[in-house]
Amino acid sequence: MAIHPKQPTPEAYQKMVHAASRKSKWYYNLPKAFLIGGTICLIGECITQFLMAYDMPKEDAATWTSVVLVFLSALLTGLGLYEKIAKHGGAGTLVPITGFANAVASAAVEAKTEGFILGVGTKIFTIAGPVILYGTTASAIYGIIYFICKLVT
Numbered sequence: 001m002a003i004h005p006k007q008p009t010p011e012a013y014q015k016m017v018h019a020a021s022r023k024s025k026w027y028y029n030l031p032k033a034f035l036i037g038g039t040i041c042l043i044g045e046c047i048t049q050f051l052m053a054y055d056m057p058k059e060d061a062a063t064w065t066s067v068v069l070v071f072l073s074a075l076l077t078g079l080g081l082y083e084k085i086a087k088h089g090g091a092g093t094l095v096p097i098t099g100f101a102n103a104v105a106s107a108a109v110e111a112k113t114e115g116f117i118l119g120v121g122t123k124i125f126t127i128a129g130p131v132i133l134y135g136t137t138a139s140a141i142y143g144i145i146y147f148i149c150k151l152v153t
Contacts, residue, residue, distance in 0.1 A: 029090050036089030040098055044069055066097055073101035078109060104128050 008016065044065050051061035076082040082102050086093040093099060104124055111123035 037092030
């Protein structure tokens with residue numbers, strides 16, 4: 001591979017990246033991420049248990065818990081609070097359903113100045129589109145593999 005005369009070598013580039021990277025205090029960030037991510041999961045479990053206490057079947061309670069967590073995540077993103085939580089919680093706020101809802105909602109919030117159709121309407125799928133595409137593709141491939149395995153056994 002030819003390197004452009006002004007382009008640094010891979011070794012020089014790695015040195016530049018290392019010099020510019022902020023040093024992470026993992027021993028400080030790891031417990032905070034664990035506690036905040038655990039708190040999000042605990043809130044989800046409390047919602048599920050609350051719904052089941054009122055005679056809702058477990059499957060229905062789990063579905064409603066997902067809906068409530070997505071709503072709360074989008075609401076906190078819209079109010080600008082999710083970013084403040086993520087500042088302290090780091091990867092702990094990436095609990096799959098709330099992190100995804102935050103990613104979709106934050107893209108929409110950033111695009112609101114462009115209008116609802118061309119701004120929010122298009123930007124909201126910037127994050128959701130690839131996830132839906134790859135999730136659908138992966139599930140179809142898994143289904144085919146499962147079908148073939150059932151035929152063989």
